[in-house]
Every structure is written in structure tokens, then in C-alpha cells.
Amino acid sequence: QSALTQPASVSGSPGQSITISCTGTSSDVGGYNYVSWYQQHPGKAPKLMIYEVSNRPSGVSNRFSGSKSGNTASLTISGLQAEDEADYYCSSYTSSSAYVFGTGTKVTVL
Amino acid sequence: EVQLLESGGGLVQPGGSLRLSCAASGFTFSSYAMSWVRQAPGKGLEWVSAISGSGGSTYYADSVKGRFTISRDNSKNTLYLQMNSLRAEDTAVYYCAKSWGVYCSSTSCYPPFDPWGQGTLVTVSS
Numbered sequence: 559q560s561a562l563t564q565p566a567s568v569s570g571s572p573g574q575s576i577t578i579s580c581t582g583t584s585s586d587v588g589g590y591n592y593v594s595w596y597q598q599h600p601g602k603a604p605k606l607m608i609y610e611v612s613n614r615p616s617g618v619s620n621r622f623s624g625s626k627s628g629n630t631a632s633l634t635i636s637g638l639q640a641e642d643e644a645d646y647y648c649s650s651y652t653s654s655s656a657y658v659f660g661t662g663t664k665v666t667v668l
Numbered sequence: 669e670v671q672l673l674e675s676g677g678g679l680v681q682p683g684g685s686l687r688l689s690c691a692a693s694g695f696t697f698s699s700y701a702m703s704w705v706r707q708a709p710g711k712g713l714e715w716v717s718a719i720s721g722s723g724g725s726t727y728y729a730d731s732v733k734g735r736f737t738i739s740r741d742n743s744k745n746t747l748y749l750q751m752n753s754l755r756a757e758d759t760a761v762y763y764c765a766k767s768w769g770v771y772c773s774s775t776s777c778y779p780p781f782d783p784w785g786q787g788t789l790v791t792v793s794s
Contacts, residue, residue: 559730561712592777596713603763604705604713606782615782647713649781651772655727657703657780662712 562587562648562660569666575636578663580648581629586658588629592651595624595633599644607646608633635665643667670694670783672764677788684754684792690747690764690785698722698742701767703780704749706760707787716762717749718780720771727771732758754792761787 563581570576580587580595587593591611596604606615608624611631621636631650635642648660676688690702703718717738718727726738737750747764764785769778 561714590774590777592772594779594781596781598713603784603786604781605784606779609779609782610777615779649713649715651777651780653774655772656729657715657718657772659705659713659715 559586559652559654559656559658562650562658564646564648564660564663566661567664567666569668570635570638571668572638572640574638575634576638576665578633578635578646578648578665580631580633580650580660582631582650582658583629585653586650587626587631587648589653590651591626593624593626593631594649595622596647596649597642597644598647604647638667640667670766672766672783672785674762674764674785674788677762677790679791679793680754681794682755682792685750685752686754686790688749688751688762688764688788688790690749692745692747692764692766695766697740697745700769701771701778701780702740702747703765703767704738704747704762705765705781705784706758706762706790708757708760711760714760718767718771719747725771751790754790756792759790759792761789763787
């Protein structure tokens with residue numbers, strides 16, 4: 559199972575919006591609405607930010623939103639803040655009854 | 669509050685074995701699928717293995733199939749990962765993570781990784 563493809567880095571100024579893409583295949587991202595997004599700060603465990611493509615867990619800011627089109631899912635962070643600087647990973651359930659993560663994207667707040 | 673505490677990491681020689689544990693508290697352990705996810709130094713996340721709440725169903729990434737065994741003791745609220753025939757490429761921080769429910773299927777899927785433990789480092793080197 560190959561990792562889902564994410565851009566290595568995305569940057570934006572405070573207050574701006576950025577979007578991170580996550581591209582897979584019809585056997586994972588395109589085949590199920592079971593895409594999740596995780597935020598990881600240096601030295602910390604990942605934190606769930608979005609599940610089932612576009613749902614936010616309780617306590618996650620509404621500045622984070624998710625969507626999907628075909629084999630590509632996206633995470634958008636609006637009103638970018640310094641605390642959003644972190645690594646972000648997508649994940650999907652697969653037709654092999656397994657899970658696959660994305661390659662990861664480093665978000666930099668300029 | 670849900671808490672997950674991994675232990676058992678350390679330095680092991682190539683070809684050696686190690687057993688990781690994840691002590692869980694704050695929820696009815698047997699009702700939830702659990703997973704192991706690893707992260708090599710400076711690299712991304714990689715799903716390793718998962719197990720159903722009863723322990724009757726197990727799932728593995730191709731990279732560890734036949735070498736790693738996931739299990740759980742619901743009487744002790746503990747998840748395990750037995751790692752055999754370890755290789756240098758198995759060097760990573762290993763996290764355990766709780767699902768919101770049962771293991772995913774094609775028709776329904778609870779978020780599989782929330783929350784996560786703090787991780788335990790496994791180093792495979794001679």
C-alpha cells in the first residue's frame with residue numbers, strides 16, 4: 559500500500575487561508591468517505607482534526623475544514639494562526655481493510 | 669479521561685525481538701478497536717497493525733506481516749505488539765491509538781486513531 563501524496567510544505571501569512579491536498583486512488587481516498595486529518599507539533603503525538611472527510615471533533619476550531627473530490631481530499635485552514643504551524647497528515651481506510659497515511663505536509667506561518 | 673501509556677521500547681539488535689505494551693484507562697477497553705502506528709525519525713506516520721475489541725480479528729501492514737503480532741488482554745486493559753525479526757527500518761517511535769468504535773468496514777468506519785499515546789522509541793541497531 560503506497561502512501562497518499564501530500565505536498566511537502568505549504569506556507570501562509572497570519573490570517574490567510576491555505577489548503578493541503580491528499581491524493582490517493584479509487585482503492586482508498588476515492589473509494590470511501592473515511593478520510594481523516596491529523597495535526598502533529600514537534601515532539602508531540604498526532605491529534606485528530608477532521609474525520610469522515612469533513613467532520614470536526616469536539617474542541618477543534620471551525621477554522622479547519624475538509625473536503626473531497628474524486629481521489630483527492632483537502633484540508634483547509636482559514637484565518638491562519640501561529641499555533642497552526644505543524645505537520646499535517648491525511649489518512650484513509652483502504653480496500654485491503656487497512657489504513658494508509660499521507661506523506662505529510664509541513665505548514666509554516668510566515 | 670482516556671489515557672494511553674506505551675512502554676517496552678529500547679535498543680535491540682537486528683534480528684532480535686521486543687514486546688511493546690500500551691496500558692489503557694478511562695474507557696471500556698474491550699469495546700474499542702486499537703491500533704499501532706509508527707514514525708521513523710524525521711519521517712511520516714505509518715500504520716502498523718490493528719485489532720478488534722474482542723481480539724478476534726487482527727490486521728497488519730504488508731511491511732510487518734509475518735514478523736509482528738498484535739494482541740490484547742482485556743482483563744488488564746492492555747494492548748501489545750510483539751515484534752520479531754527486527755530490522756533497521758523498524759526503528760521508530762511506536763504509538764498506540766484508540767478507535768471511536770469497532771474496526772472499519774466498507775460500509776461504516778469510526779475514526780480509527782483518536783486519541784494517541786505519547787509513544788515509545790524502538791531502535792534497531794548493532
